[in-house]
Amino acid sequence: MPLAGRSDLRRLARSSLDLIEGHQHSSGAYPASPDYPVYRYSWLRDGAFIADAMSRAGRPDSAERFFGWCARVLDARADRIADLVDRVGRGEDVPAEQMLPTRYTLDGGDGDEPWWDFQLDGYGTWLWALVAHATRHGRSLEPYRSAVASTVDYLVAFGDRPCYDWWEEHAEHRHVATLGAVVAGLRAVTDVPAGDGGPLLDPARASTARLRTAGVEGLIHIETTRAGHLTKWLGAPAVDGSLLACLTPFEVVDPHGPVAERTYQQVRDQLLRGGVYRYLGDTFYGGGEWLILTAWLGWHEARTGRVELAAERLRWIAAQATPAGHLPEQVSGNPQDPSRIDEWVHRWGPVATPLLWSHAMFVTLALEVEQ
Numbered sequence: 001m002p003l004a005g006r007s008d009l010r011r012l013a014r015s016s017l018d019l020i021e022g023h024q025h026s027s028g029a030y031p032a033s034p035d036y037p038v039y040r041y042s043w044l045r046d047g048a049f050i051a052d053a054m055s056r057a058g059r060p061d062s063a064e065r066f067f068g069w070c071a072r073v074l075d076a077r078a079d080r081i082a083d084l085v086d087r088v089g090r091g092e093d094v095p096a097e098q099m100l101p102t103r104y105t106l107d108g109g110d111g112d113e114p115w116w117d118f119q120l121d122g123y124g125t126w127l128w129a130l131v132a133h134a135t136r137h138g139r140s141l142e143p144y145r146s147a148v149a150s151t152v153d154y155l156v157a158f159g160d161r162p163c164y165d166w167w168e169e170h171a172e173h174r175h176v177a178t179l180g181a182v183v184a185g186l187r188a189v190t191d192v193p194a195g196d197g198g199p200l201l202d203p204a205r206a207s208t209a210r211l212r213t214a215g216v217e218g219l220i221h222i223e224t225t226r227a228g229h230l231t232k233w234l235g236a237p238a239v240d241g242s243l244l245a246c247l248t249p250f251e252v253v254d255p256h257g258p259v260a261e262r263t264y265q266q267v268r269d270q271l272l273r274g275g276v277y278r279y280l281g282d283t284f285y286g287g288g289e290w291l292i293l294t295a296w297l298g299w300h301e302a303r304t305g306r307v308e309l310a311a312e313r314l315r316w317i318a319a320q321a322t323p324a325g326h327l328p329e330q331v332s333g334n335p336q337d338p339s340r341i342d343e344w345v346h347r348w349g350p351v352a353t354p355l356l357w358s359h360a361m362f363v364t365l366a367l368e369v370e371q
């Protein structure tokens, strides 16, 4: 693997920012991957972390265009959300197919291709990223008031329901990374001022949000006490790379505490090769190493004083860039099951490249390592 020097790393970080901004739609949406047919949509999950990287890297206007897009997507669905919340409040069992989608077309539509659509984490993550951005750059949250309120109502009503995870799998489980995003989003908006117009949430909404947050934190806590570390889903001891987000940046558990450390060690010991697997047994493109998760491991390492390891992750990610400087979603050098690569290549084409989220996480890690 060619070793990238400091200036190569800086160049890749800069070109990553340009690539993200270059592909940002005029609506503000970030496509997950412009060249991979099924990813020409904007996911709240990918988008929120991409916006977070843009905000950290001194491109706040791009981040704000994305948050504005999120707000319009949610405001346009305010009645639908109110209806869902109302129905569950009356004791109705609302089917998962009727919940909000996971990804939207770039102009904010629902899209008409079937997808693994009921996922909650993105709704928590956009709230978390929005407040972090506003705090970082001293921006007002006033324009987001109604969209935030709808999102909070939605998360309060449905935040602990089973749904598809970050990898759009296992709709039957309650995934800890998803619950962590719900907690992070609700915590972020509960006690924050909107600008000059007083608190972002009205007192009644803030107090239900606090109650729901405590409930979800309790679920995670019970599970953690049993397993000793965070788990992929409630009720089983396996780990998943997405759990790293519950340590850094969500701080669902103290990132310096024993639960975080045991979770970090489990993820590192079980899932790290050169890069990080999503989970053991993954078969998507044979189950390769994911760039975003490798950046995540490094991000947590940098935040917990292991900067040399973090720098190693950064160099590993840079070494996966194509000659055009594009970062893929995953690489297939150490697949868990090589016999499962071709079926995906036939179904959807080669691995998504460039993946904007991979570029964003590279930037986030580069900023941490530079500090």
Ligand code: BGC
Residues within 6 Å of the ligand: 032, 039, 043, 045, 046, 166, 167, 168, 355, 357
């Ligand atoms: C991943 C998701 C991601 C989506 C778009 C999927 O393959 O599992 O986490 O949001 O791609 O990047």
